[in-house]
Amino acid sequence: MNRTMITTTNTLAQLQKQMDIISNNLANIDTTGYKRREATFTDLLFQEYRNQANANEEQNRLTPAGIRQGTGARLSQSQIIMKQGNLKTTDRKLDAAFTKEGQYFRVLIQNEDGSSIHLTRDGSFHLTPISESEMMLVTGDGYSILDENNNPIYITGDAKGYTITENGQLIVEKTNGTRQIVNLGVSLVKKPQFLEQKGANLLGLPENFAELGVPEQDIFTQLNGPLRAQIAMKQGVLEQSNVDLPKEMTELINVQRSYQFQARSITIADQMMGLVNGIR
Known part of the structure; x- marks a missing residue:
C-alpha cells in the first residue's frame, strides 16, 4: 500500500x-x-x-522550508x-426554559449500576403518582427532577396551580389554601467540553473523569444560596434545539x-x- x-x-x-x-x-x-x-x-x-542544501537560497522565503x-x-x-435556542410558547404551567446559556436542570438517573446525577435543558416537567396523596416531579422520560439539595421533588396533597419563578422556584398552590415552595436544582456549566451525551437528552461526566485530574467544581457550579440570583427561567415556554x-x-x-x-x-x-x- x-x-x-x-x-x-x-x-x-x-x-x-x-x-x-x-x-x-x-x-x-x-x-x-x-x-x-x-x-x-x-x-x-x-x-x-x-x-535545499544551501541555506542561503532560502532567504526571504514565505513558505515553510523543505517539502x-x-x-x-x-x-x-x-x-x-452552548448557544441559546429559540423559545416556543406552550402556556403549560409545568413547562419552563432557561433564558441564559450554560444553565441546566439536575436529574437523578437510576440503573443497574446505581444512581447518578445528570444534566438537561429539557424543562417539560410531569407528575407521576407515588401514592394516593403524593406525586413526584419527573422529566418526560420519567427521571426525577432534583431540588437544590439533590433530593427528588415530592408534591403532597391536592394541587390546584403551579408557578415557576424566574429564579427557579416551584410554587405549588394547594386546594386547602397552603403553598409548597421548592427550589429547583440548577447547575451552571463552565467547561462543556468535559461533558458527554448520556442519551435521552442528558449530559454527564465521562466514566474516566477521575483520570482527567480536573476538579468537578471547575466544570460546573451548583447555583444554590446567593448564586440562585444568576438563574434566568421563564414559565410556559420550552427551549428548542439550537440546530x-x-x-x-x-x-x-x-x-x-x-x-x-x-x-x-x-x-x-x-x-x-x-x-x-x-x-x-
Missing part, C-alpha cells in the same frame, strides 16, 4: 465520524433543549524533507455548542464531497500502482 492510500484511509475514518456527528444533530432538531455538537480537526504527524508530506487528519474534538438546518445540511454536503474526493484518491492510487506494475 502506498503513502497516498495510507493518508486517505486515515482521513476517511475521521470524516465518517464527522458525518455521524452532523447526522445526530439533524436527528435531534426537534428535541427540546438539545445542544448541537461541532467537530474540529487537526493534522496527524507529517514528515519534512530538506531538499512536507502529511499522513491525514483526525477528529480532535467534538464540542457542545440550524441549512447550516447542518451545507456542512453535511461538504463532508460528503470530501469523502468522495478521498475515496477517489484510493482509486487513482490503485490505477497508478497497476500502471507501474505493468511496466516490463
